[in-house]
Amino acid sequence: MNQVTGVREITVEIIWEGRKAGTTWFHPRACAFPHQDSTAFLMTCQSIGGSDVFGQVHWSWSSDRGQTWSNPELIPSLGRLNLADGLQEGVCDVVPEYHAATGTILAIGHNVYYRDNVLTKPSEDRFPVYAVRTPGGKWRGRTKLAWPTANVPAIYTCGCAQRVNLPDGCILIPLSVGDHPDAPRSVCSVVCSFDGTDLTIEEMGNSLSLDVGRGLLEPTLAALDGTTYMTIRAEDGHGYVTSSDDGLLWREMQPWCWDDGEPLAMSTTQQRWIANDHGLFLVYTRRAVDNINVMRWRAPLYIAPVDTDTLRLTRTGERSVIPLSGDGVNDADHVARMGNFHTVNASPDEAWVTVGETLPNDGWKGNTLLARIRWA
Secondary structure: OOOOOOEEEEEEEEEEOOOOOOOOEEEEEEEEEEEOOEEEEEEEEEEEEEOOEEOOOEEEEEOOOOOOOOOOEEOHHHOOEEOHHHEEEEEEEEEEEEEOOOOEEEEEEEEEEEEOOEEEOOOOOEOEEEEEEOOOOOEOOOEEOOOOOOOOOOEEEOOOOOOEEOOOOOEEEEEEEEOOOOOOEEEEEEEEEEOOOOEEEEEEOOOEEOOOOOEOEEEEEEEEOOEEEEEEEOOOOOEEEEEEOOOOOOOOOEEOEEOOOOEOOOOOOOOEEEEEOOEEEEEEOOOOOOOOOOHHHOOOEEEEEEEOOOOEEOHHHOEEEEOOOOOOOOOHHHOOEOOOEEEEEEEOOEEEEEEEOEEHHHOOEOOEEEEEEEEO
């Protein structure tokens, strides 16, 4: 088992007020990057106005370790494109990461389609798209991540995904792949080369699959002590975990369980890793006594240490990262949901969880929150 030092304290603060007025900033995802002999943070975010109805992608930054953030600004290349017959193509689920080998910030999401500002599933393909922020601070245009063979699947996405920067400058990226828009998807990982401008798939690993609902969704990666880990959203009442020695060849996946073998009840919601010198941790949602009527149990957010030998969660180490806000039993329609969140190591002593609340029954309003996890 990996030795973890545990959580010393967790505090939660509001980045942007959205419950009563102003924009509800959703999908807040931050990365650290060097800036003037110090560390700054860039965050991507976008507004939300309905179920999977997202505005143009924006960016904000902080030079004081997240105490204050600049007003979000547009990323011009990640807006909506007008297609034929009133169809629009947008971008969502964007994750930025600093790429040290090129000094750039690579923001990867995937495309999505709207008609009359309502999410739609047209015959057009779904695929990852990315934009690059140069060392000088300029955002380059939007680019499709091309499939490496002529047999292109109908959908392949890496939205919301944590990825791994490799020592040689290549990038390990997880994908969810479907041969047909309505077919259950499988997951795999790919190694991509990146020269600061072009991202290219060079090698692909084995696939894992689950023939339930939409299959396996939103895989995300972490690397620690020579092993790569993948956690996966599913639609059978579980989340799944697997590991790999090289980040490409994955072992048989297993449902997330407590250390005594009892499975966690999860409902089609993503999970996120925190991996650092303090150990390997999972941030997640699950069924609990106080959230039984919250949609997909998307509040509160929890964290627990992972036993890297068994790939199970240590029950006694579980902590609430961002508590449930409201009554999840008797008034769940007015509980703030927090199913789309992100993590980042902000310093050796602190990790962050960022999330945009949504209250669909209250006009999709919500605050943008930052939880600081300080290690013991």
